Structure formats: C-alpha cells, structure tokens
Amino acid sequence: MFVTRFEPQLLTAHNPGPMTGPGNNTYLLIGGEGSAGLIDAGVGESAHLEELTWTLDARSARLERVLVTHGHRDHAGGAPAIAAAFPEAVFTKYPWPEEDAQYGVAWRSAGDGDVIVAAEEPLTALHTPGHSPDHMAFWHRPSGTIFTGDLVAQGSSVMIHWSRGGDLAQYLASLERLLTLAPRRLLPAHGPAIDDPRTVLLGYLEHRRQRERQVLDALRAGHDTVQAIAESIYDGLAPALMPAARENVRAHLEKLRTDGRAANEDGRWTL
Ligand SMILES: [Zn+2]
Known part of the structure; x- marks a missing residue:
C-alpha cells in the first residue's frame, strides 16, 4: 500500500536552454515539523532562490537538506548560492571528486542504499550511474515515488556524455534497476512527472536498443x-x-x- 499524501513541490530552476528545455525541476519537501529538504540545487538563479525562500517562509519551514542527484552544473551549480542563503543546510551527493570541488560547498557523501531523512521522510539513495558516474536517484518507498534526476525525461531521450564519465551499459542497468522497484511515480529533473513509470522505462530501454x-x-x-x-x-x-x-x-x-x-x-x- 502506498501513502498518497507525499506531495513534493516543484520549483523550477529558471534556467531554460537547449540542453535543459524549459529549465530544471527542483523539488521541495516540507515536513509537518517545519523541516524541509530540496532535491537538486538548480543553478543559483535569483528567481529560484526567491521562490525557495518565499515558499519556506510561507510555511515557517527551514531548509535542512539539499540532495543533489549528480554533479552536472544544472543540478549542482546552485549549491553555493543556496548554502549562502541557508547556512544550516547540509548538502549531500554521491562523490565525484573531480566535479564536486568546483562548487565550494562541504558535500556530505551518500552511498547506494543509504536512507536519508529529509523533511521527516525516508529517502533511499540509489546509485544509478550511466548518465554520469555519480548519479543518484532518491526512492521514497512509502509513496512509490523516485526522484530520477537525469535518468529519464518524458518526451525526450537522455544524453550519455561519454567524455564526461557517461557509460551506456551502466545507464541501461540503472533503468532496469528502477523497473525492478515497480515505482508508482517518477519525478525527473527535466519535464513533467511520470505516472506510468513501467511504460516509460520500457520505452527508454527500447529506444536505446x-x-x-x-x-x-x-x-x-x-x-x-x-x-x-x-x-x-x-x-x-x-x-x-x-x-x-x-x-x-x-x-x-x-x-x-x-x-x-x-x-x-x-x-x-x-x-
Ligand atoms: Zn545531467
């Protein structure tokens, strides 16, 4: 049985472009006790930070955690701006030392299977490399929701940047892994929420074949x-x-x- 009240709030990163479509999605979770967590950091656009601040203030919430799906700029680039605005927030990602250092925040590392509590909700970190070596998805088991970063984006295919650590075989294995979890909903970093994960994941695997x-x-x-x-x-x-x-x-x-x-x-x- 899935819990249905889990409703992450979409905040766009305000970075439209040829590689990001209308801009990245970031997702804000606010718990009943006022603790908040953000999935992905965007790029530090002021409109993103303003919406984040405004939303937290409206709920009297405090940003305690930022979980970053991977080190690409459109996901991690906003970390320093968010760290400056919310000094108490802890930033977590799977380590990718060559990329992580440029962002100048004290990353806390997470590994596959770690359960991270954000906004009072348990999120299981899934190391899902392929798009990038450090890619993680975050699995909210109680609601069947996976924050999928750049593993999928409905309506378009995902780029595998070979020269920057992309690995197609690993990517396909990561998609297969998501399938085995039988999720109910995928929340990607680009494009709309996916309510038929199995169809979309099978479609991605077929597209690659x-x-x-x-x-x-x-x-x-x-x-x-x-x-x-x-x-x-x-x-x-x-x-x-x-x-x-x-x-x-x-x-x-x-x-x-x-x-x-x-x-x-x-x-x-x-x-
Ligand atoms: Zn990416």
Missing part, C-alpha cells in the same frame, strides 16, 4: 567516425545539440566495443 541498431547500420553502411555516424543518425538535428549527439554515439560505440561487436583503430570504427 533501436539506437544501437542504427549505430550498427551506420557502421555496416561504411560510416566509420563518430562524426559521420552521428550525422547519419541525427540528420537535421539543431547544431547546438550535435556535440551531445556525438557523445551519445560514442557511448553506443564504446558499449558495442565492450560487447565485442565493434572495434576502434586510430579513431576509425568498424564492425
């Missing part, structure tokens, strides 16, 4: 560089998104190489 077939077809057709394969698959893509598309293709190629289905010699890819 389809993409893998496209990469194999491109190799078969003689495209042998990341650039050529990306152009053959993402024909007509907005130029601003092309670097991310190349990262995705590279992630697929690296998975195929690990699987023994593709080879790379001096930057030339073959079957």
Whole structure:
C-alpha cells in the first residue's frame, strides 16, 4: 500500500536552454515539523532562490537538506548560492571528486542504499550511474515515488556524455534497476512527472536498443567516425545539440566495443 499524501513541490530552476528545455525541476519537501529538504540545487538563479525562500517562509519551514542527484552544473551549480542563503543546510551527493570541488560547498557523501531523512521522510539513495558516474536517484518507498534526476525525461531521450564519465551499459542497468522497484511515480529533473513509470522505462530501454541498431547500420553502411555516424543518425538535428549527439554515439560505440561487436583503430570504427 502506498501513502498518497507525499506531495513534493516543484520549483523550477529558471534556467531554460537547449540542453535543459524549459529549465530544471527542483523539488521541495516540507515536513509537518517545519523541516524541509530540496532535491537538486538548480543553478543559483535569483528567481529560484526567491521562490525557495518565499515558499519556506510561507510555511515557517527551514531548509535542512539539499540532495543533489549528480554533479552536472544544472543540478549542482546552485549549491553555493543556496548554502549562502541557508547556512544550516547540509548538502549531500554521491562523490565525484573531480566535479564536486568546483562548487565550494562541504558535500556530505551518500552511498547506494543509504536512507536519508529529509523533511521527516525516508529517502533511499540509489546509485544509478550511466548518465554520469555519480548519479543518484532518491526512492521514497512509502509513496512509490523516485526522484530520477537525469535518468529519464518524458518526451525526450537522455544524453550519455561519454567524455564526461557517461557509460551506456551502466545507464541501461540503472533503468532496469528502477523497473525492478515497480515505482508508482517518477519525478525527473527535466519535464513533467511520470505516472506510468513501467511504460516509460520500457520505452527508454527500447529506444536505446533501436539506437544501437542504427549505430550498427551506420557502421555496416561504411560510416566509420563518430562524426559521420552521428550525422547519419541525427540528420537535421539543431547544431547546438550535435556535440551531445556525438557523445551519445560514442557511448553506443564504446558499449558495442565492450560487447565485442565493434572495434576502434586510430579513431576509425568498424564492425
Ligand atoms: Zn545531467
């Protein structure tokens, strides 16, 4: 039986752009005793901080915890601004030392399976790498809700940044792991809430299988560089998104190489 009163409040990070869509979602939890927790830190936009402050004040609540799904700027970049405004808040994420230091806050590290209490609610940290090595989702078991960060975003696919620690095989395993939890609702960092998690997660897995077939077809057709394969698959893509598309293709190629289905010699890819 799921508890249904769990209603995180969506606060947009006010950072619209080609990679963030209308902007990142952050989620505020406020407990009955006035303790509050925030999932993801946004980028430090003043409108985000104002809404956060205003919402907390309206409920006479205090921000005690900020849980960050991963170290990408649109999720962690707002940490210093939030730390300055709410000095008592504790910032928690899975460690990614090369990235974490730039934000200048005293991160408290969390690992897979840790249960973190935020706003009087238990959130189980799930280390779900693939999109980034440090990615965590936060599972609120009593309501069947998972804060999924950048694992899924309804209506679009998720980029795997190979050159920044992205790993497609790990990403697929992370999606499979979410499926096994049979969640009732996913709250992603981009796009609307997902009320049919199983359908969406299976759709993501199928999308990746389809993409893998496209990469194999491109190799078969003689495209042998990341650039050529990306152009053959993402024909007509907005130029601003092309670097991310190349990262995705590279992630697929690296998975195929690990699987023994593709080879790379001096930057030339073959079957
Ligand atoms: Zn990300």
